[in-house]
Structures are given as structure tokens and as C-alpha cells.
Amino acid sequence: MKNRPGPRCTALLAATALAATTLTGCGYLPGTGDSATTVTVWLMKDSASDGFVQRFTRQFESEHKNIRLDVRIQEWGGIGAKVTGALRSGDGPDLIEVGNTQVAMYAQSGGLRDLTLESVRDLGSKDWLPGLADPGSINGAQYGIPWYAANRVVIYNKDLFRDAGITEPPRTRAQWITDTEKLNGGGRQGIYLAGQDWYTLSGFIWDEGGELAEEAGGNYTGALDSPAAIRGMDFYKELQGLGRGPKNSDEAHPQQADVFAGGDVAQIVAVPGTAQTILKSNPQLKGRLGFFPIPGRTAARPSAVFTGGSDLIIPDKARHGDAAVTVVEALAGRKWQTELARTMSYVPNKTTLAGVVKGEEGTAAMAAGAARGRATPNSPRWAAVEADNPIKPYMTDVLTGEDAATAARKASKLLTDELVDR
Incomplete structure (x- = not known):
């Protein structure tokens, strides 16, 4: 996967051959x-x-x-x-x-x-x-x-953390939620997290022990409707709700680096190289950016990513x-x-x-x-999934109020349909 965010994220398989x-x-x-x-x-x-x-x-x-x-x-x-x-x-x-x-x-x-x-x-x-x-x-x-x-890691504004009385980055999900709540207010936005950032959601699902899709006998079936995967989506919804990120688009629409460069957003989830894009847009943030691993369920280890x-x-x-x-x-x-x-x-x-x-x-x-x-499920058809990714609308459905279990069943079926070896 070419997840060269901006990764190098998987922009896959256009049909034209290009000169080298x-x-x-x-x-x-x-x-x-x-x-x-x-x-x-x-x-x-x-x-x-x-x-x-x-x-x-x-x-x-x-x-x-x-x-x-x-x-x-x-x-x-x-x-x-x-x-x-x-x-x-x-x-x-x-x-x-x-x-x-x-x-x-x-x-x-x-x-x-x-x-x-x-x-x-x-x-x-x-x-x-x-x-x-x-x-x-x-x-x-x-x-x-x-x-x-x-x-991905968390890129944060050190000044906004200090102003909120936070002296060190969180190491657990629970502390991350608490700190993000503290960061809201006074003109600050605790976190900017787009509603369809499915790469970040994947980490939360894996951290809970869930999968995007499961393999048996060479065939893959969607697994977003497992209890563990739904718990991952529940955490994503809680965290995303602490910011003002759009619920119906991904981190590139608008570019979250440009949003963060405005100076009033405390955190985004991105690859560290995004910091260079932020500083290009707002050089005044030089020396004010920090990084920490995405927190896990316990302090013993960071989240899966x-x-x-x-x-x-x-x-x-x-x-x-x-x-x-x-x-x-x-x-x-x-x-x-x-x-x-x-x-x-x-x-x-x-x-x-x-x-x-x-x-x-x-x-x-x-x-x-x-x-x-x-990495994503090791299916030769995963590229077809990403071409018309059913995970993104699933996330929007949940974030806008649809029952998570119902939306997950629908998305899992769409995943299975895409992954069937034709």
C-alpha cells in the first residue's frame, strides 16, 4: 500500500502506464x-x-x-x-x-x-x-x-496543551478523552478528526481485537459487525465528537494539515511528515509541535495502527x-x-x-x-474495496445517528461482496 500519507496512503491502480x-x-x-x-x-x-x-x-x-x-x-x-x-x-x-x-x-x-x-x-x-x-x-x-x-501518530500543539494545564501526552485512551475534553474551550478545538478517517478507525478496531474482514478457506468476509469492531467504532465516535471535524468526508477534504495550521486545533492524527506541511502553511508554529503514539487501551503499549x-x-x-x-x-x-x-x-x-x-x-x-x-486484509481483491470503500459511508452513518450494529451489518455485507473471489 502506498500509504505515503499524503502516505503514501493507498491511492491505487489507475489504468494508465506512465514513463519513468x-x-x-x-x-x-x-x-x-x-x-x-x-x-x-x-x-x-x-x-x-x-x-x-x-x-x-x-x-x-x-x-x-x-x-x-x-x-x-x-x-x-x-x-x-x-x-x-x-x-x-x-x-x-x-x-x-x-x-x-x-x-x-x-x-x-x-x-x-x-x-x-x-x-x-x-x-x-x-x-x-x-x-x-x-x-x-x-x-x-x-x-x-x-x-x-x-x-500515524498524534501531532499536537504544545502551547495549547500547556494552556489547558496538560503537562505530558496521554498514554491511555481514557486519559486521551479526558485531556481532549480539557483542550476544548477558550477558542481551542481539542481535536480535529474527520468522520471518514478509516485508517485511524482500523487501529481502534484492531486494538479491541476486531478485524475489518476475516479469512477462512481462502475467502474473506466483512467483520465490521463483530462486538470488538463495534467497540472500536464506538471509541472513534466518542473521540470524533470532541472536535468539529466533518462527519461526511475524510482527512483530505479539507486537508487536515491546513485546518491544524490555523493555530486553534490542539491535535490531529497523521503521519509525522504532515508537520512540514503545517509549518509551510504557518511558520509561526515552528517549535510548538509535538508528537506522541496513538494511546492504547492501557499504558503498557500504544494502540495498534x-x-x-x-x-x-x-x-x-x-x-x-x-x-x-x-x-x-x-x-x-x-x-x-x-x-x-x-x-x-x-x-x-x-x-x-x-x-x-x-x-x-x-x-x-x-x-x-x-x-x-x-495492514489491511491480505486479499488480492482489497484494491477493489478501496476503489469504492464501504467503510467510509458506514462511519458517517454511525456518526450521524444510525444504530452502529445495523450500519455495521450493512457495511460488512458490502465488504464481503467486494472480497468474493470472482
Whole structure:
């Protein structure tokens, strides 16, 4: 899932193929000769800076003199059709970055290389973030190797917290509600939470032990009507009701960063990178923004969160698949995970690497939540769900007064209809 909020959130599968910008062999060294294997790599736009790509290419080629890299930057729009076509034809790249929740769709085509052996032997898969690793695993085979993650945290206005007498961020849901109530009044809005922010709702549902959809025998059925999922929706309704966010639109309509930049909103739920958008709109907020993990039911651990980010896949028909595995091992290994996390303010792919972002308040808060990260149901048809997402109107129905159980049953049926393997 391309949850590059603004994530990199899953804007999936437009049908047009787009031309790629190419960063070719940035660090190619004289003397490697024509016998060197050229590995073609597709990376997505804005996933890694040009500087990172050039540094990686330069060092990788210096350490692997028989491999050259041809890195081609792709647009997210239309990438689904482009990747699917490449997997079918065998004329595509050797290594592809894909959104974590897209792996199941590509695996269904049968065109992906099984990387289970490499993931266990060389990459230390036991420590991978579950929100990246689980979507990359289909029927016990690891097709997607986790690359980077991003997830939501609470961005807050430190001045408004201090004015309300709140000296430290809440660590439990109950305290979060109490603090948000305190933040209301005096011209302040305790929280801005749009009515259809279904990614945030998903975390509350998982935190209660519920699911968006459940799998049995390879088939998925909607599960929004389970008692646990309804409890998650009940909490969302309570929290959303403490602000003035719209009940019938998502966090992009209007852009919640612009609302927060007005200066009278105390909190939003967003990825830490949203802070840069806020400061661009209102530079006077510089030094006044803080971050904390979304609180959980108890202080022992933060809430579950939706994990966006990317996995790395290798086509089964790749001309240079073995060399591509070597590239994956480098990109997913400690050195370049550390470099990518610090360069791009991402969460690295392993829980054991969380310490590399220590000192970066927003990224550290994100990493704390990522340890409990989840992804959307691992169905190859989930992209169809997001194209006409029944979770959003379900949320609006509940927030505007419809009985939660009735609305959940209706939404669950719509989810099941979308997830049926046709």
C-alpha cells in the first residue's frame, strides 16, 4: 500500500502506464567491464531521495563489481497495471518496490519469486514489522521483503496543551478523552478528526481485537459487525465528537494539515511528515509541535495502527533474479535501513532497529506504534474495496445517528461482496 500519507496512503491502480525517470548506474566504476550484470530496479517516486539512491548505487557497485544498477523512478498513478503487465511479459525490471498491501494482488498472478529462503536465512525475518511482513506473505511463502514503514501518530500543539494545564501526552485512551475534553474551550478545538478517517478507525478496531474482514478457506468476509469492531467504532465516535471535524468526508477534504495550521486545533492524527506541511502553511508554529503514539487501551503499549509503506518484490521471470536478491539483501539490511530511516524519517523494517531514529521525536513516536502495526486484509481483491470503500459511508452513518450494529451489518455485507473471489 502506498500509504505515503499524503502516505503514501493507498491511492491505487489507475489504468494508465506512465514513463519513468531514470537514475542509471550513478556509481558505476571504470573497470567493471561489459561482463557486469545490469539489474533494473523500479522505485516509486518520493520513496527515497535522489541523494539516497545515488549513495546506495555508488557504494553497492563498489562492493559488487559484477553488478550495475539501473534505477528507474515510477509514478504511483497507474503503477498497478504497469507492474501486472511487467510480471506477465517477463520484459520488466528485476526488482520492484510495491505498496505493502499490493503484494497479494501481484502474487495472485503467479508472477513473483518466492523469497522465503532468503528472508529466513539472510534477512532476519523474525524481527520484521508485522505491518510490512504479513502482507508480503501469501500461503506461507514470502514474496514481499519489507523495505520501510510509516504510520500515524498524534501531532499536537504544545502551547495549547500547556494552556489547558496538560503537562505530558496521554498514554491511555481514557486519559486521551479526558485531556481532549480539557483542550476544548477558550477558542481551542481539542481535536480535529474527520468522520471518514478509516485508517485511524482500523487501529481502534484492531486494538479491541476486531478485524475489518476475516479469512477462512481462502475467502474473506466483512467483520465490521463483530462486538470488538463495534467497540472500536464506538471509541472513534466518542473521540470524533470532541472536535468539529466533518462527519461526511475524510482527512483530505479539507486537508487536515491546513485546518491544524490555523493555530486553534490542539491535535490531529497523521503521519509525522504532515508537520512540514503545517509549518509551510504557518511558520509561526515552528517549535510548538509535538508528537506522541496513538494511546492504547492501557499504558503498557500504544494502540495498534495501520502500517503503510513498501515491500520489495522480484518477478519470477526476472532476467537477473539472483543478482536482484543481492540488491534486496543490501536495501533491507541494517546499514541501508538505518540510512533510509534517517534520510526520509521512516520507520526501519525491523523492531530491533527502532533505536536508529532515537532523538527524532516524530519518527520515534511512529516507531513505537509500528511495533503494533497492521495492514489491511491480505486479499488480492482489497484494491477493489478501496476503489469504492464501504467503510467510509458506514462511519458517517454511525456518526450521524444510525444504530452502529445495523450500519455495521450493512457495511460488512458490502465488504464481503467486494472480497468474493470472482
